[in-house]
Amino acid sequence: MLAGIDLDIRAGEIVAILGPSGCGKSTLLRQIGGLDSPDTGDIEIDGSALVGIDQRCAVAFQEPRLLPWRSISRNIEIGLARGTDREIGRARVEELLGLVHLTGSGDLRPRQVSGGMAQRAALARALARGPGVLLLDEPFGALDALTRLRMQDLLLDVHSAEPATIVLVTHDVDEALYLADRVVLLGADPADPGAGSGIARTVTVPGARPRDRADAELARIRSELLAGLGVPSHHGAGSAASLAS
């Protein structure tokens, strides 16, 4: 499904991986996390190849995937590195609860909290071990539009507090442009669609975060990326076009 992926990510960088459904963007992420292994090729972190599940990576999925029989705090504990001292672990969980704005909700069960809270808990769980690489698989995809925007800001806060390398898989072009230093667009080569998806293009997003969501330059890149995804954006076509549609 994936072929010829060659991607270097700097430490502390936020890279968004965009692509149409089924192009293998989640597969790429799962391979970085060691949940799947590539048929050929290597994945290296700091120059050493990954073997299986690497403790330097942590994953958050599209669904929170909290264990329903554990409290929020005890769920976050799962993310701690093995052998963490009990007291240190407890303090770390409290700290993380604060970081994702869940202070005081640690004793609740997953079924008692909203989708946004559950997803924040999942993010805290992924952060618990202080991962070098944070892998996010459409982490806000199942949230409502407003919660999603808040979560994006929260992620940026978290990144400035604990600057891990973040690889973010998303199908939301705006989200990619708002969060990422670079956007990697996956897609099949139009000349040879059977060969599998490769990197169609890489875009370095201009401007420092936090970015203006309505920036004109970003709007131009957005329509290019949407076109790359096969969705005409009608950018600049004016209101007549959208009225006609």
Add this chain to the structure above:
Amino acid sequence: MTSPREDSVERGDGSTETGSRSASLLQFASSYGYSAAGSAPSLRGGAARAGLGRDRPGWVNALIGAIVPVLLLVIWQAVASSGVIPTYRLPTPLSVWQAAIDLSNRGLLWPDVEISTQRVLLGFLFGSVLGLIAGSIIGLSRWAGLLFSPTIGGFRAVPSLAWVPLLILYLGINEDQKVLLIVIGAFFPVYTTVSGALRHVDPHLVEVGRAFGRSRLNLLLTVQLPAIVPTVVSGLRLALAQSWLFLVAAELINSSIGLGFLLKDSQDNGRIDRLFVAIVLLAVLGKLTDALIGLLERYLLRRWT
């Protein structure tokens, strides 16, 4: 005119006695099986029931639950004392009570109860722990499942009573032989429910465990076993019922003490009142131990859901 019919009924009973007894034992097991299997999704049912009785104090619910047993006792007394059925076939509740007191005064009742309970608890404990271990291995390892589950399924198909002669030959007539029979009885329900349920744990949750560095025993203890706690408890319930079933099977065939022995001995001596004492005691003990599992279930479900 009535006596020949009575005779024929009696002969009918007598000739098919062993057959009907083992059939009823199986029936007991399967009816138990249905109820316990049904209790796997009973989480919601239990909550609904609790909701139904919430506005009534507990003792009122207990009184309501006592209506049918008391009614049965009254009907039993009425029928037995009316003389429609002679008392050598159906003793009155009072005479059963007196027989129990009499046995107790002679010091014959408590040892039977004690040894039977001990056999059941020992067999249940070892059987369910072994079932949990074997069920976990078979449920988690594809290879172990492919290799061993047909064989274990074959052993499971052997009726309980078929083991008795073999165990007697191997172990002799002693405690080991009886407890081992109960171990076999308790093993299979736990094994079956655990191995089956482990195959259906949400793979998303298992993946979370793996992603955060859990594997094998650690993954089993953090994710997989907690995920199937309600099913494990159903398995334990079934195993306990099977334990009492296998106890009676073991004790009926050969024993010098125990409730099964009391049944057999009373039958041999025509002491139908004592027979009823043994049956009532089996019902009470079975229900009591089942209630203990019920308490465990409530505690676990409160903690785990």
